[in-house]
Amino acid sequence: MPIEVNTPDELKYQFHPTQGACFTFKVRAPNDAHLALTSQPEEADPIYEIFIGGWSNSKSVIRKNRTKPDVVEVETPGILNAGEFRGFWIRWYDNVITVGREGEAAAFMSYDAPDLFPIAFVGVCTGWGANGTWLLDEAQCAAAPPVAMGFSAPSSFGGPGxxxxxxxxxxxxxxxxxxxxxxxxxxxxxxxxxxxxxxxxxxxxxxxxxxxxxxxxxxxxxxxxxxxxxxxxxxxxxxxxxxxxxxxxxxxxxxxxxxxxxxxxxxxxxxxxxxxxxxxxxxxxxxxxxxxxxxxxxxx
Structure with a gap:
């Protein structure tokens, strides 16, 4: 069942544990739905932030370690709505972060993150005049099996295996x-x-x-x-x-x-x-x- 989370207009992240490499959610907000990808449940470096519907619901960005310039910036006019839930997904795999809309396999934002750290928590918040209601679907992932003798160390996979x-x-x-x-x-x-x-x-x-x-x-x-x-x-x-x-x-x-x-x-x-x-x-x-x-x- 989805987890319902309400976020006030204060740009303060509420962190939730996640496993695997995909985080799906729905959010109802007029603008500025912010997410943070972290290894600890706190707003501290290293961190990747994803802002959906910022700048009066006109564009979305990916930001690294809370600094400008943003590593990705795309025009997304009207991407959020205060009266209905809009669904999205975030994936991180093979050192790439992608963000897409529910029902669409292709991402609308993508960033090559060669120094991507293990992501164990996702934070959500709203701000800049916006309150938000979120429905979070936190994917779980089984532990990887040990490497068999005679084969090299495995590369990461965004799910079991x-x-x-x-x-x-x-x-x-x-x-x-x-x-x-x-x-x-x-x-x-x-x-x-x-x-x-x-x-x-x-x-x-x-x-x-x-x-x-x-x-x-x-x-x-x-x-x-x-x-x-x-x-x-x-x-x-x-x-x-x-x-x-x-x-x-x-x-x-x-x-x-x-x-x-x-x-x-x-x-x-x-x-x-x-x-x-x-x-x-x-x-x-x-x-x-x-x-x-x-x-x-x-x-x-």
Whole structure:
């Protein structure tokens, strides 16, 4: 159930614990809905602040350590409303902070934060003449499993599980099964390719991960495998990606990419979902194939 929080016109954060890498909420306010991402329940550095509907509800910003200039500033006229709740999400993954509207997978604000610290609390407040009512949905995240001997330290994943580096067809313990090709199990993996970090399918007998990019099925022998993840595959169409769907990579232009899969020619094949395209791209038979009806992986 959502947690209802009321914030007066005083720019004083009320902090709430969070786990994982996605914070979803609704807020009813005329302007200036402020959020703080911190490692402790206090307004102290290091801190990232997100102001939605500031400057008389005309623009939104991301600010680092309470200093100007703002690291991101976008025009968002009328983004808040004093008479109705407006929903939003904030994600932090792979050292990127993104902010988006409920029902929209693409962010309207994004910031590359190479020194991003562990975020354990989110603070909310209102000010500059505004009171606010918030409905908070604080995502919870399971602890990551230990790293198996013989594999490198895992990289962070914005939900249950970790991305474990591997190569040449290796399958780390607790790898997430994503599909099948004939009698062979396919696993969820990702790899760097052409300046992007792209989800794809690991086919152990082929010794590689296949990445959908540029209209082709591209083999990559060094990759990361999603291990120890818990979640479910949810059917969607077009760009209807659930707000709690955690990104698993990003395009060469910085757009979040999600884990998807589709049925093709008797297989269930893992690929990438790019919300702005409204499809899931899967690698198969040397080609990059697009499906508008597919499944996305939603972590629990």
């Amino acid at each position: 970790t991305w474990v580096p591997a190569s040449n067809g290796e399958v780390p313990p607790n790898a997430l099964e994503g599909g099948v090709d004939g009698s062979e199990q396919i696993y969820v993996a990702r790899a760097k390719y052409e300046g992007a970090l792209i989800p794809g399918k690991l086919v152990p007998s082929h010794g590689c991960v296949y990445i959908p990019w540029g209209g082709a099925e591209n083999p990559v022998t060094e990759y990361e495998v999603l291990c120890g993840a818990s979640g479910t595959w949810v059917p969607v169409s077009g760009d209807g990606i659930p707000p709690n769907c955690v990104p698993a990579g990003e395009s060469e232009t910085g757009e979040p990419l999600f884990l998807g899969r589709a049925s093709h020619d008797g297989t269930v094949t893992v690929g990438k979902v790019q919300a702005s395209h409204g499809v899931c791209y899967i690698p198969y038979g040397g080609e990059e194939l697009a499906y508008s009806d597919y499944e996305v992986f939603v972590s629990q």
